Amino acid sequence: MNSSRPGRLGVGVVGAGRVGAVLGNALRASGHAVVGASGVSAASRDRIEMLLPGVPVLEVQQVVERSELVLLAVPDDALTELVSGLAALGAWQPGQLVVHTSGRYGTAVLGPAAAVGAIPLAIHPAMTFTGTSLDLTRLVGCPFAVTAPGPVLPIGEALVVEIGGEPVVLRESARPTYHAALAHASNHLVTLVGQAERLLAGAGVEDPGYLLAPLVGASLDGVVRSGEAALTGPVSRGDVGTVAAHLEVLGRLAAEDPGLVDVPRTYRALARATTQRALVAGRIGEGAAQQLLDVLADDGGRPADAVGPLAASGASSTATRAPASPRDLPAPVTSVARTTAELRAARADMPGDVAVVMTMGALHDGHVALVRAARREARHVVVTVFVNPLQFGDAADLASYPRTLDDDVAALRALGPDAPDLVFAPSADEMYPGGTPRVTVSAGPVGAAYEGASRPGHFDGMLTVVLKLLHLVQPAVAMFGQKDAQQLALVRAMVGDLDVPTRVVAVPTVREADGLALSSRNARLDAGARDAALALSAALRAGRVRAEAGDDAGAVLAAAQDVLDGADPRVAVDYLALVDPARMVPVDVDATGQVVLLVAAVVDGVRLIDNTPLELHP
Incomplete structure (x- = not known):
């Protein structure tokens, strides 16, 4: 079919799902004539009626035979067979524009149509669709990945501009990587936020989405503007104890509610990836990264990997574990x-x-x-x-x-x-x-x-x-x-x-509610000595405060020493030291990265030790 206006095309929509019906509407609004659409399900037919009123619902072959531009908006896995099947029926025509919207494929998948002279184009909108008129305004300024042979690439770019999008040229070989990246960011974000909503609902939050929206929105805005520099949270701080506490509560909830069994494994996988990125970015040192990976060792079938020199020293193993979770046995x-x-x-x-x-x-x-x-x-x-x-x-x-x-x-x-x-x-x-x-x-x-x-x-x-x-x-x-x-x-x-x-x-170290590190020797302390022993954990906390404030090693040690100097006389301090976690040697005053603050004392005849991992910043 030839449209009545010069330069305008007769458009056929194959697959009036959420994407096809919306793009068909946008092409129609730009002056093209939609001459037919295919839709098998009731939902697709409803979309045609709503977004493409007056457009006849036809069989796929009829749509193709009537159209100068065929828009293929079908699932990725159906595209190859559809194109080949239509070629076998002789439906493709020389000079016909054949456009698919799959993110996964370039134009090679349209080879059977191109073989008879059709012009292959791949345009993929980098957005999610609701299949309603709300999507039409979101198309304006939306990036579209455009792949096409060089001579016809301007046609694909022009189509995108006509419907209000911004063309981004993508080579054929990059399409799989491109699509994996978008699916990972978009689809898995839905899974992740959905898990968080289920957890919050279980905690008694009436409207989890309302609570999450500002935080998730700010995180998304931060990462698209600043990249991984926007990373915050316990992993980026090397806060091993907090991560361990998260895993403990998530594991308990998953044991109580089978509907949450996927959450701890997702948390572990993403926290491991975050650990590696934080290490590469210099947000945490190798010591903190190894401690995090140790805590995050997978409960679903493989151990966490060691990092840096720790990997070379044999701190990790290639051994694998049985896939069953202990709670499944x-x-x-x-x-x-x-x-x-x-x-x-x-x-x-x-x-x-x-x-x-x-x-x-x-x-x-x-x-x-x-x-x-x-x-x-x-x-x-x-x-x-x-x-x-x-x-x-x-x-x-x-x-x-x-x-x-x-x-x-x-x-x-x-x-x-x-x-x-x-x-x-x-x-x-x-x-x-x-x-x-x-x-x-x-x-x-x-x-x-x-x-x-x-x-x-x-x-x-x-x-x-x-x-x-x-x-x-x-x-x-x-x-x-x-x-x-x-x-x-x-x-x-x-x-x-x-x-x-x-x-x-x-x-990580397990502590009493008041901070005293658990030890079998604690049973030998009377009530007074036990209270006096709290000076050890208090000294470590004082050192941590100075480290988190950005102070140097000398200030960290001085803050901890001040607490010990004011301790009960029954606390006889043996040593207080700030050391490298792998070599256990004192660090210089201008040291940066992961360190461990050690303390030992004899309290009423009972020897006690404690420590806390810290990160010193430049």
Whole structure:
């Protein structure tokens, strides 16, 4: 059909869905004549009646045969077959403009039409459609990706301009990447905000959309204006504790409500990606990034990747885990092994990956956090309970260390789906049948500083038993608490230096409501000493405040020292130090990046340690 006005075309719309009907209306408004539209569903026919009144509803082949410009607005997966099928019917005509609106494809998909002389054009509007008249005003200024052979590219650009859009020329090979980027940003944003709305509704918020709109709108505006510089939030600050708290509550909610099971996994995936981008941008250092990735280790089938030097040191593993979430499996029946033979027999019945949590018993909520984190890491969990004599230089300290195996096993069994499969609780004779082992692991210079200076040989004994337990259990993952920062650094160094095929995951320190770090030794404090011990966490908080204010290392240490100087006389400070988290050596006053603020003291005869990761800014 030829339109009655010079330069105007007879347009046929194939697929009067949300996009086709709106673009057909826009082309009609610019002076072209819409000569026919196809629509199978009732919704499509309603759109034709509403947006293209008076346009006849025809079969697809009839639309094509009547049109000078054919607008193909069909799903991506249907486009190839549709074009080929119409070619087989001889429907395409020489000189006919064939335009599709798929973001995924360029013009190669229109090859069968081009083969008979049709002019192939690909125009994709970078916007979402409602399929109503509201979309017409949104077309004005909307970017359209235009792909076409060079000689006819101006035709595609002119069509976009006619309907009020802004043409953006895109080469054929870039279309898949372009479409993936747009779908990721737009479609997945809907999923993400929908998850947030479900969470808020569960928290009792009556209108989640009203609450989210200003925040999400500002975030979107910020990123399109400033890129990743607009990133804010706990990951960008390296706030590991907050991220861990988020994961804890999201995991609990998902266990209670199957409708939220997708939320924790989405959070983990996006937070891991955010961690990597924050690291690249210099917002956080490698130490904070590794701690975040440890906490964010996937509960859906693969471990988090190490970053920077930590990856090179062997802090990550290529081991993969069984895809089932622990909460999808029956609660394990926790058994107890007391000999290495019993351990090996039980371990042989554990298919898939195993996570290990090493303890000396007297379990508290900090240990429970390690076990729960282990359940997110692997299909099977082994908890070891062994008071290692090699770690004690003082016989009296060893003798007084609490031994509560029956209570510990009962507490672990009470964890339900998070309970471990096995508790390995050997005696000293079982672990060291010949007495003190003839070969031990040396912690080197790092093992002689800080805790090592006050407890000579402690870290040699710790590394020796850790390495032995790693050999016995053969875990893919080993969980260690951030509270023992020096221990964590040494274990990571040993695993990397000796090529042990185990990934070491750090779990944030668990604290009482008043800030005191949980420790088995806390049970030996009376009420007065316990109150006095709060000076340690208070000193760390004071240092964190100065770091977050942008002060240098000297100011951070001075703020923490001021708190300790004013502490109860029962607090005998051993050391306060600001160190590199991997090498455990003091940092310079002008240091930047990730550091750890360490403190240790003896409170009424009880030795306590604590630390907090910080980031020093230039």
